[in-house]
Amino acid sequence: MRAAICRSHGTRLSIEEIDVAPPGPDHVRVDIHVCAICHSDITYIDGGWGGPTPAIYGHEAAGIVESIGKGVSGIEPGDRVIVGLLRSCGDCFHCQRGEENLCSGTFAETSPFTDASGSAVVRGLNTGAFAAQTVVHRSQVVIVPDDVPLAPASLLACGVLTGFGAVATTASVPAGSSVAIIGLGGVGLSAVQGAVHTGAHPIVAIDIVPQKLAFARELGATHVVNATEPHRTKVVREATSGVGPDFVFVTVGVRSAIDQALGMVRRGGTVVFVGMPPTGLSTEIEVTNLADGSQTLMGSKMGSGRMAHDVPRLIELYRSGDLVLDGLISHTYPLEEINEAIAEVKAGEVVRNLIQFV
């Protein structure tokens, strides 16, 4: 099997042959057909979150189940599935409260991967989908109906689930609320679609790339603002009854965007942190403003996503034409060109680049 291995953080991925062990109890082995590149993969590759190497990242994927371990029911070899990093035990404190995205259960952590010399390779983000085959916990796969192509379906495993869910689930934005979304990558553009779905108005989309602003407008943003525009906060305020948005979603993990959001939200409004910054990033908050303004700060992990519950609903929206997925795919590359595909994502001009295995 071929895979893209991160031998050390901050270096190019190396394309190598690997062996993939059979699935243990409650696990499934999946032939990966397509895997998107998410910013979390890049943060790991660049060392922003540390972690051991060598490692295989990739966690926004789709493929076909090759074999199943003991105790797996409801999934069979041959099933078409999306493969994501969210896994849930079903029994822990959080799972029992419907917070599967925060599952604190314990799982078999042995990596299925070994390289050509027989040394173990870490399964990054519990998924390891920059490989032609991987083994994941059964809760990490959701069956995709035959009429839905695997390439767009793969985006549901992370970016779309996260962006759409931050608006629709974490913040449960009421219809008629004003919303601003900072950052228009795969997560941000999915947040725009979540805002349209919940009936938010106006929907202000903010980024520095003109093509992404234009795309946000196509997806239903009522206003677009270039973040490099010096009067951006004033423009956003004017678009939102002169007071600022009810909700601001920060989909990128950089301090300038976080600070922009805190300066933009209205009194009584809510800032939702969606994008994951590198470890250690912090910012200053004027607590007086927060208390006096009755403002709320909220975190959203993976859009409060529950794979088995949310992915089928998102597939239905896609089927009915109410959720754009194909348009989020910028380019498709073979595994051998994954470093070029990653460089393009880092440059900021593309939304989602996909690695195609089959």
Ligand SMILES: [Zn+2]
């Ligand atoms: Zn991701």
Ligand SMILES: [Zn+2]
């Ligand atoms: Zn759990």
